[in-house]
Amino acid sequence: MKNMIDDPTRVPAGVVTYRRISGLTLIEVLVALIVLSVGVxxxxxxxxxxxxxxxxxxxxxxxxxxxxxxxxxLWAGLCDPDADFFDDGNVNVDEDPIDAIKDAWENDHTGLPNWDATLDDDSSPMIQLTISWDSRVDDDETESFEHYFRLPRIDC
Known part of the structure; x- marks a missing residue:
């Protein structure tokens, strides 16, 4: 009978052998790196x-x-004694007081790039305010916002 120490194919119990150390191959590491980079x-x-x-x-x-x-x-300007906002009972956005208020308002605001505002009173008694501007996200896109309001006829 052979001695267990002399037989290289047999490993005695409790002895750790270092012949077959398992680990990651280079391909496995590369695949893991690709999966991680796609996620990032x-x-x-x-x-x-x-x-x-x-x-x-x-x-x-x-x-x-x-x-x-x-x-x-515009609401604050309604009580201006020199302002005449109304034409035959309806608001007229082409009147001088409204233009003066709108011009002052446009000069006070510079937050949007290349913005423009229009007032339209075709849908009387409602007034439509449309603000449009160039989008900073997409250079070719113009965004807009529509706001409808009404000015009351009041005696100050």
């Missing part, structure tokens, strides 16, 4: 999209604040 690129794309929507929301918020500011200025 996906997260980067989500972050960019999130920033774009955040910028668009910020611009729309500025447009809403500008619209509310104009409406408040």
């Amino acid at each position: 690129l996906g997260l980067a794309g989500l972050q960019i999209t999130s920033l774009q929507y955040s910028q668009s929301s910020y611009e729309r918020s500025i447009a809403v604040m500008q619209a509310n500011d104009l409406v408040e200025r």
Whole structure:
């Protein structure tokens, strides 16, 4: 009978052999790296999209604040003794007082890039205010915001 120590095919119990150490091959590491990089690129794309929507929301918020500011200025101008906003009982947006208030309002606001505002009273008694601007997210896109309001006929 052979001695167990002399037989290289038999390992005695409790002896650890270091012949077959298992580990990762280079291909497995490369595949794991590719999977990880695809995941990181996906997260980067989500972050960019999130920033774009955040910028668009910020611009729309500025447009809403500008619209509310104009409406408040027009309401405050109703009691101006020199202003005559009404023509035959309806508001006329082409009257001088409204133009003067709108011009002052346009000069006070610079938050949106290349913005423009129009007042339209075709849908009397409602007045339509449209604010349009160039989007900072997409250079070829123009965004707009429409706000409808009415000016009451009051005696001051």
